[in-house]
Amino acid sequence: MVSVHHNAMIVTGLLLASLAASEPQSEGIPFGKPTRERYFQFQPGFLNFNHGGFGATPRLVRQAQSGFVDQQEAQPTAWFASGGYQKILSEVRPRLAEMMNANSSDVVFLDDASSGLNAVLRSLPWQPQDVMLLTSAAYAVLPNTGKWLQKRYGIQIVQAEVHFPAKSAEAILEPVERALLKLPQPCKLRLAVFDHVSSYPPAILPVARLARIVKARCAETLVLLDGAHALGQVPIDMKQLAEAGVDAYVTDGHKWLMAPKGSGALWASRSIQDILEPAIISSDNAPTTKFQDRFDYIGTRDYTSWCAMGAALDFREMLGAAGGNMCFKQVLKAGHLVTTLNLVGVANHFVSNLAEST
Numbered sequence: 001m002v003s004v005h006h007n008a009m010i011v012t013g014l015l016l017a018s019l020a021a022s023e024p025q026s027e028g029i030p031f032g033k034p035t036r037e038r039y040f041q042f043q044p045g046f047l048n049f050n051h052g053g054f055g056a057t058p059r060l061v062r063q064a065q066s067g068f069v070d071q072q073e074a075q076p077t078a079w080f081a082s083g084g085y086q087k088i089l090s091e092v093r094p095r096l097a098e099m100m101n102a103n104s105s106d107v108v109f110l111d112d113a114s115s116g117l118n119a120v121l122r123s124l125p126w127q128p129q130d131v132m133l134l135t136s137a138a139y140a141v142l143p144n145t146g147k148w149l150q151k152r153y154g155i156q157i158v159q160a161e162v163h164f165p166a167k168s169a170e171a172i173l174e175p176v177e178r179a180l181l182k183l184p185q186p187c188k189l190r191l192a193v194f195d196h197v198s199s200y201p202p203a204i205l206p207v208a209r210l211a212r213i214v215k216a217r218c219a220e221t222l223v224l225l226d227g228a229h230a231l232g233q234v235p236i237d238m239k240q241l242a243e244a245g246v247d248a249y250v251t252d253g254h255k256w257l258m259a260p261k262g263s264g265a266l267w268a269s270r271s272i273q274d275i276l277e278p279a280i281i282s283s284d285n286a287p288t289t290k291f292q293d294r295f296d297y298i299g300t301r302d303y304t305s306w307c308a309m310g311a312a313l314d315f316r317e318m319l320g321a322a323g324g325n326m327c328f329k330q331v332l333k334a335g336h337l338v339t340t341l342n343l344v345g346v347a348n349h350f351v352s353n354l355a356e357s358t
């Protein structure tokens with residue numbers, strides 16, 4: 001799976017590079033090669049085809065972050081203990097929340113999606129024989145943390161096998177529904193986790209419908225979404241997802257938002273905020289400490305990557321909708337071109353999953 005995915009990305013990336021060269025400018029920003037050279041720090045001649053893995057931070061965002069490091073070092077106590085970085089976070093948080101169509105009081109910052117998945121998974125009051133449901137498309141953090149929970153608490157892991165290319169949402173929903181029907185009643189399913197956009201292969205999952213079928217079967221089950229690849233790539237509508245039954249959502253900042261490494265966000269429903277602990281319980285985190293305060297201070301460390309998420313939002317605004325639209329059209333074109341190269345399964349995966357999202 002992994003190598004198939006990478007091959008597809010490499011071929012597509014090469015095609016994108018040649019297509020972009022012929023793309024007209026839009027809104028004064030020269031897309032394609034000039035954008036890459038002007039706004040990114042890649043080594044000359046290097047074409048980055050694996051954006052999904054680690055992202056790439058634009059120069060402007062790195063400069064903003066470096067300005068925050070300067071502030072931190074100019075007055076460390078003011079930065080950490082007198083509301084320095086917290087003030088900047090209070091400006092970034094509503095913008096981030098708006099992008100997720102969420103109330104900013106329900107959003108906290110993370111180092112990455114992995115730390116958010118760990119925070120949720122390891123905060124739940126697991127009992128022996130409790131069940132955690134995931135799909136075969138889940139990112140490795142989930143089965144790995146699940147196995148740790150299994151060893152520690154004696155939980156059971158149920159994996160619904162989903163197959164790609166998925167020709168319709170039903171192809172994803174049906175195996176999950178079958179797995180749910182097999183669970184004994186009364187329901188011991190404590191948690192169901194789904195990727196919003198899977199990593200290998202990349203596909204958009206019908207997450208609102210998945211949340212609904214879980215809640216219809218087991219009303220008390222919590223639904224967690226792994227949106228590591230979503231922020232900046234597909235719309236995130238927390239109001240709609242919460243209505244469908246989603247209880248928690250984690251996402252990365254360093255991938256498609258192009259924020260620095262070490263940035264991400266967690267949205268949690270009010271009903272579970274009190275039980276969630278960050279991966280690190282800090283010196284400022286007592287049992288009465290509020291949800292956002294618990295997550296906002298996790299020790300003396302570099303918070304500038306969270307602060308610079310605002311600059312990443314500025315960068316997106318600067319490129320405008322035309323930037324995203326151009327990328328989307330190019331990817332579709334490239335996907336269809338790949339099919340003409342007859343790279344069999346690789347291309348079919350790619351195009352059918354894209355077609356699903358149009």
Ligand SMILES: *[C@@H]1O[C@H](CO)[C@@H](O)[C@H](O)[C@H]1NC(C)=O
Nearest residue numbers: 097101102103104105106270
């Ligand atoms: C967000 O939540 C706060 C705290 O509960 C509430 O006072 C506020 O009205 C909410 N804002 C919106 C736009 O719903």
